[in-house]
Amino acid sequence: MIGRNDRDAYVAEVMDAGRSAPGDEVILRKVLKxxxxxxxxxxxxxxxxxxxxxxxxxxxxxxxxSAKTEGHGKLHQGF
Numbered sequence: 001m002i003g004r005n006d007r008d009a010y011v012a013e014v015m016d017a018g019r020s021a022p023g024d025e026v027i028l029r030k031v032l033k034x035x036x037x038x039x040x041x042x043x044x045x046x047x048x049x050x051x052x053x054x055x056x057x058x059x060x061x062x063x064x065x066s067a068k069t070e071g072h073g074k075l076h077q078g079f
Contacts, residue, residue, distance in 0.1 A: 002038040010034075024051060 004010050017030045028048055035042050 002034050002040070024048070027051070 018027045032044055032047050
């Protein structure tokens with residue numbers, strides 16, 4: 001989408017940006033700039049909405065995985 005083939009390096013850049021200041025604003029600005037520099041027609045509000053939806057989905061996935069792990073451990077406690 002942004003014309004880069006080095007996905008892992010880009011993920012590291014985004015994560016580093018996120019560590020530089022609390023909150024999502026730094027990440028939002030970086031990704032928005034990168035998308036716009038790549039010629040993508042996207043605005044901050046749309047990107048922020050998408051980021052929040054993806055974060056919610058990730059939290060749900062983590063909760064499901066945690067529940068699986070906890071349930072799995074309880075099954076083996078009696079052995």
